[in-house]
Amino acid sequence: MKSILIKNGWIIDGTGSGGFDGHVRIQGDKIEAVAKTNGDLPVADETIDAAGHVVAPGFIDMHSHSDWALPLADHDICLSPLLEQGVTTVVGGNCGFSPAPFTAKTRKVMGMDHFNLMIDKPLDYQWTTMADFLDRVDQARPLLNMAELAGHGTIRLACADTRRGAMPEHERAVCLDALRESLDAGACGLSFGLGYDPGMYSPADEIDVFCRVAAEAGKPVTVHLKALSRISPTYPVTYLKPHNVRALKEMLDAARRTGVRLQVSHLIFAGRRSWPTAETCLNMIADARKQGVDVMFDAFPYTCGNTTINVVLPYWFLAGLPEAAHDKWMRARLRTEMAVGFGLLGFSFSDFQLMDAAVNEWQELNGYRLPDIAAKWNTTPFDAMLRLSRETRGQAMVLFHKYSGEPGREQALDAVLADDACLFETDAIIHFRGHPNPATLGAFPKILGRYVRDRKLFSMENAVRRMTGASAERFGIRDRGVLARGKKADVVIFDPAVVDETAPRDPAPAGKPKGIAQVFINGVQVVNNGDYISGIRAGEVIRV
Ligand SMILES: [Zn+2]
Structure with missing residues (x-):
């Protein structure tokens, strides 16, 4: 069984108690020791220097x-x-x-x-x-x-x-x-x-x-x-x-x-x-x-959160599909109901951002808000939404804002x-x-x-x-979630001075986060310098 020593880290053990300077020793898929460092360090097959970093579950x-x-x-x-x-x-x-x-x-x-x-x-x-x-x-x-x-x-x-x-x-x-x-x-x-x-x-x-x-x-x-x-x-x-x-x-x-x-x-x-x-x-x-x-x-x-394009369509309209999408009177009723509903809820069409157009021809629209898509199609946001719903048979995914x-x-x-x-x-x-x-x-x-x-x-x-x-x-889940002897070795090492998301800039998506240095699952390193180590699969099903 391979042993790994993570030294010089600021240990935050997941219990809520205060962090401390110390080391974590992993043996196989378990944590073998978590301790304050004073004096000699234990030996291991591999040593990782976590100076300036937090070591957490x-x-x-x-x-x-x-x-x-x-x-x-x-x-x-x-x-x-x-x-x-x-x-x-x-x-x-x-x-x-x-x-x-x-x-x-x-x-x-x-x-x-x-x-x-x-x-x-x-x-x-x-x-x-x-x-x-x-x-x-x-x-x-x-x-x-x-x-x-x-x-x-x-x-x-x-x-x-x-x-x-x-x-x-x-x-x-x-x-x-x-x-x-x-x-x-x-x-x-x-x-x-x-x-x-x-x-x-x-x-x-x-x-x-x-x-x-x-x-x-x-x-x-x-x-x-x-x-x-x-x-x-x-x-x-x-x-x-x-x-x-x-x-x-x-x-x-x-x-x-x-x-x-x-x-x-x-x-x-x-x-x-x-x-x-x-x-x-x-x-x-x-x-x-x-x-x-x-x-x-x-x-x-x-x-914002992910959902489907159809989430705002009332049941009577969904039940009437596909004919309802072409019916002049049903469209008119829907337009009115949605205007009222949006007013009561405090939503607008610009709160819909397309995540996955679900059909290949429209993939370049992903990331855009509904009014932008409507402008590209030379139509209204309402009609653009119905078109997306209809042509993708409700499979289009959206990020809903507000x-x-x-x-x-x-x-x-x-x-x-x-x-x-x-x-x-x-x-x-x-x-x-x-x-x-x-x-x-x-x-x-x-x-x-x-x-x-x-x-x-x-x-x-x-x-x-x-x-x-x-x-x-x-x-x-009793054997995970804290850094302690005998627990499964799921460990994250991050730099508290830089850790953050890389925020999206519409229509460009979010980027890789900053400051996540190393990740271990069941004692196996799966992320190095922020990157997934391709091909490594170390997870397991947790039966409770
Ligand atoms: Zn839910």
Whole structure:
């Protein structure tokens, strides 16, 4: 077994306690020693001088969709930017959708967005159960470690015939058995996607029974809330209070009733008019925590996030496609509704930035905002959006802006990120082509550079803890997340004076981050001087 000595570093161990001058010795895939240096250093096969650098545990992406790429043989091509920003573990299966379990029933609904948008290459779906899927990822020799949530939406699609609305008792029982089986196989928890079909149709008592099964297994639930903005399609328009506040309250109540550990996914406030609700939501979470509810949340350090072009189209219009796109009256109705909706939410067409046009002829449009695309096509932004939606059959991916702020007005985002109950994530949908979500390249370095060093919003020790130890603990991952003897050797070495993202400059995408020097996964060096060492795959599936 090879030994590696990382010497002269500033050790921040992921527990939140103060950093110190010391060394880390790796033996095989484990950390053998972490100590203050006074006097002689231990010997090793290889020595790395980390002078002037922080040595920290590998970062854990709390909310990833890269589990959809990991079964592919060449996933290193699209996922290596995660390594280059210091991520060593991803938690997949979020927003209600894991690739497993997968059955003949799932095959019937394969045309659904969730199965096509997460990755832009076809998957063979040569797995049925969660156990099969985890084995398959191991066989694909993963680039980084993966822990996987069992998706409530996936389970419903795989096990139930009822597509919308409450399931009959016998279907519910089959779903809960599949959930138990997935958790037994090593899934680290359950995820809900309550803003998506079919989660949006699930009644409260169904959410409760799923939560209870997770609670019995001692595992958490993550939730993409029913609404992330002041107004949403998931509640009636006649409900006048902020929809996102109601959605959060419903889930906090479910956690109260069932005692489950709750992780609120991507706590964002979409659209200008939703930003003022951030304080209310943070206070509700703080109050629940004081009352003993085990709730935390996660967020990315950007005011944009990835989604699909169709996300703003109302259901009546989507249901009427493809004819609706050509129908004069339906287009007129849509134009009016969108103008009203955008006004109520505080969005505009310039908040759509194309990530992946999904068809080859339009790839040069990636990175541009909708009004720019409209100008190139000599049409209106509304018509350009409909054309993109229609010609790509809804497969075009966009970065949607005005999440929790905009440049120069980021108070809501700051409040979320500074909260001690906030853990960090990319929430990036990573494709082989197109304009990447900036979080794919720079989320963690940006937090360390901009929020810790430049703006001093929280300490380096606190940031590292919320990127590592606290995240591992949240999902019951016991052998990672801190630098300590006996833990798996996932280690990041970075320069605190220069660490940062390289921000995008529209339409040019974000660049490689700065200051991430070396990364180790399971004792194997995978990044050197900021670059992925091509061909090395050292990750493993984490079964909890
Ligand atoms: Zn989500």
